[in-house]
Amino acid sequence: PMPTETYFSELAKGACEVCRAGWYADYPTYDNFMYDLFHSDAAGGGNNYSQFKNAEFDKLVDDAKQTVLQSVAPLGADYSAKYKQFLAGKQIDVYENEGKRSGAYVGGVYGVGPYMLLNHNDTQNALFTLAHEGGHAMHTILSYEKQPFVTSSYTIFVAEVASNFSQAMVRDHLLGTLDDPAYQLALVEEALSNYYRYFFLMPTLARFELEAHTRIEQGDALSADGMSDLLADLFAEAYGGEVSHEREREGITWAAFSTHLYANFYVYGCTARARRQCPPHPPGRPWSARSPG
Numbered sequence: 001p002m003p004t005e006t007y008f009s010e011l012a013k014g015a016c017e018v019c020r021a022g023w024y025a026d027y028p029t030y031d032n033f034m035y036d037l038f039h040s041d042a043a044g045g046g047n048n049y050s051q052f053k054n055a056e057f058d059k060l061v062d063d064a065k066q067t068v069l070q071s072v073a074p075l076g077a078d079y080s081a082k083y084k085q086f087l088a089g090k091q092i093d094v095y096e097n098e099g100k101r102s103g104a105y106v107g108g109v110y111g112v113g114p115y116m117l118l119n120h121n122d123t124q125n126a127l128f129t130l131a132h133e134g135g136h137a138m139h140t141i142l143s144y145e146k147q148p149f150v151t152s153s154y155t156i157f158v159a160e161v162a163s164n165f166s167q168a169m170v171r172d173h174l175l176g177t178l179d180d181p182a183y184q185l186a187l188v189e190e191a192l193s194n195y196y197r198y199f200f201l202m203p204t205l206a207r208f209e210l211e212a213h214t215r216i217e218q219g220d221a222l223s224a225d226g227m228s229d230l231l232a233d234l235f236a237e238a239y240g241g242e243v244s245h246e247r248e249r250e251g252i253t254w255a256a257f258s259t260h261l262y263a264n265f266y267v268y269g270c271t272a273r274a275r276r277q278c279p280p281h282p283p284g285r286p287w288s289a290r291s292p293g
Contacts, residue, residue: 071131071173072166079138086137092116104129106136110149114140128167128190135166160198167194201253204231204238208254227254 069080093100096119108114114137120126139162143152175187208231212222232251239245 070177071170074169082141083134083138086114086141087134092118094118094120096121104133106133106140108140108144110144110152113144124186124190128170128194131167131170132163135163138162138166164194164198200238204234205253205257207234224255228252 069084072080072083091113093116100119101117102119104116104118106114106116116133116137118126118130118133120130136159139154139159143154171187171191175184178184178187208227211230211234212227215222228248228251230251231254232247235245235250235253236247
């Protein structure tokens with residue numbers, strides 16, 4: 001046993017090869033484990049108390065570490081540096097936990113910076129959720145940096161542009177660097193799922209949100225069964241009879257968006273703003289043939 005008073009100073013000198021005292025990963029990446037615990041730079045002053053040193057291992061970690069930020073490299077060195085600083089900070093609540101709310105979001109305090117909530121579970125979906133929220137975080141950082149307090153806030157639609165652009169940057173980076181056909185198919189599936197969400201699911205939820213508020217304003221009551229029936233009808237109309245669907249499963253979708261659907265017309269506002277950004281679509285003309293608006 002080592003005395004409590006000198007425990008950490010002795011560890012830093014290499015007194016114990018296998019010792020630990022309350023260490024945990026504050027960010028869910030290989031780098032938080034591999035670099036802090038095993039990289040030569042982390043020995044003698046870092047968390048590499050075992051003094052493990054291996055040049056080949058160091059190179060593997062260093063090469064992989066750069067990959068994390070390569071997706072935003074086209075945005076410039078300043079952006080990359082700020083993003084790296086945020087990811088290395090203590091402003092991210094990462095993993096699922098008992099009593100923790102679901103979903104993911106970013107909130108900011110002017111003069112302090114953004115804070116990110118995740119429910120990370122080490123899946124591809126979680127990776128893109130991180131990218132999405134990372135876009136919000138960087139948007140907040142740059143807004144606070146360039147704008148006075150009174151104009152530092154931004155609209156929902158502008159916020160979603162930043163977050164979805166960040167997702168697209170990661171997707172483009174992975175498609176260009178990973179040639180495994182199975183992984184590329186998974187990336188295409190992620191893209192299609194995201195497009196479905198924002199071009200189909202969100203507009204349908206926006207109609208539901210407007211109708212729900214309208215019924216309340218007219219003095220009508222809302223119930224779980226009534227909301228499920230309403231949303232199932234809206235999905236059936238949106239699918240146009242071309243897709244079969246389960247009314248009970250689709251109808252209860254309203255309960256899965258508790259973080260967004262009932263907050264200041266979040267979905268409706270986002271969809272309405274997106275609609276106003278698009279010029280009228282000529283009947284019979286494919287969407288892919290549209291010129292930039």
